[in-house]
Amino acid sequence: MNDPIISINGLNKTYQGGFQALTRVDLTIQRGEIFALLGPNGAGKTTLISVVCGLVNPTQGEVIIDGFDSVRDYRQARERIGLVPQELTNEAFETVWNTVSFSRGLFGKAPNPAHIEKVLKSLALWDKRDNRLMTLSGGMKRRVLIAKALSHEPRILFLDEPTAGVDVELRRDMWDVVRGLRESGVTIILTTHYIEEAEEMADRIGVINRGEIVLVEEKAALMQKLGSKQLTLQLQTPLDELPEALQLEALSLAAEGLELVYTYDGRQAEEGHGIPALLATLEREGITFKDLHTRQSSLEDIFVDLVKERA
């Protein structure tokens, strides 16, 4: 798949006080994908989104959105984008219907009550359409922000920490909404520090740290490449120390010699020579085990390792 909808080239952002928020960011987002941008607080996620959406002026570099320069052709570029900000920013005294209709008009689209109705129904907001925003719960307000962003039928949707402060049930509802949007052809870029969220939804993952893109990878490939696995064997008889044939860096004893722990990465697993070789050695050495279990590192483990490595 090589059909970029957003191309970010050599983007730098230095704020007035001298703080460099983005350093030579190059990033391509493919049409129709869900891209998760991960990074610790202050890494530059929101600044990057803000530059793409026109909220922050870049110091250097360019952003091309569906073939249009975000500065020179700002009208064509911006009409393709919907933005759901991190903060719950709403006109408190407006009704749901009015505020969503306002957003559609603001983005230069003719009134279309049927579309607004469809959006509100898809986000379970239809019953609340005449309610003032100040009377809604936090989760509902976030849905309203999504409805506003979808009111003008964007092709690209930016979700900046979409489930921050949202309870587990609502978070899962939100994920379903996002998946539904992707199925309708919308490209989705989400920033999050809930690794679980990226793991659950993203096709590709980008990690940003201190204003630099540390890596961009298919989620599955990333987990395979960087995710380590652990095989724990529960031994029949405890070992005081590992026999010479098992003196490997990847092997260690735990639980007072009752567990043998083998740590290996995804590539070894794929090549398949790690575990069979170990089991053969155990048999040769006469070491027996009564049970075993494996554990794969999560995206969170990978993320923490990456950020730590670059710190």
Add this chain to the structure above:
Amino acid sequence: MNLYPVRAIYMAEMARTRRTLLQSIVSPVISTSLYFVVFGAAIGSRISEIGGVSYGAFIVPGLIMLMLLTQSVSNASFGIFFPKFSGSIYEILSAPISYLEVVIGYVGAAASKSILLGLIILGTSSFFVPLQIAHPFWMLTFLVLTAVTFSLLGFIIGIWADGFDKLQLVPLLVITPLTFLGGSFYSIDMLPPFWQNVTLANPVVYLVSGFRWSFYGISDVSIVASVAMISLFLIASLATIAWIFRTGYRLKP
């Protein structure tokens, strides 16, 4: 130009006015009417005519101008300040609209409301004092130009202000004193010569004088000077707003 965003901003601002009808319309009308009661009926009957116009009628253009200036500045400044304060300005800044469309939407709504208020007060004043409008075209021209110009000024203040206190700073500490000292309640001919010259440095004098001329054909300064002054204000405000949007001052980091 895309008219949908302009309409969206304009209608949203006017809807805010409707939601706060008591504060937006009724309150300024009542306070201006009180001026008529106090200065027009109670005190005005003891003051002799000025330029052949009764004192009650003489102060009508000045009072309308006082309300027009303060309300235009307040409406427009609050209109753009509130989205900044609440954070919803992100939507305006990320929308595919030009700066001109944003200004027309916000300033157009603020000016519309002020003009409406001006006309209501004009109608109300006719219940208290005998009115005549010698130059209706110029009366409307001054009304519209002043409302637009001071709404532009309000828009600038709304962008500059980083708190509610600053929002009130200019209307309370600059606009109101300049209007009171700008010949709203007196002709500058009534001042000693030194203060007459000092008063000519007050730009509001030219606005009040020009507006009063459109009613009664009497003025403190020439009509050309009045038109030039309001035009100068308009150009200065437009230039400042153009600079704000070009640099992103207080809008885009």
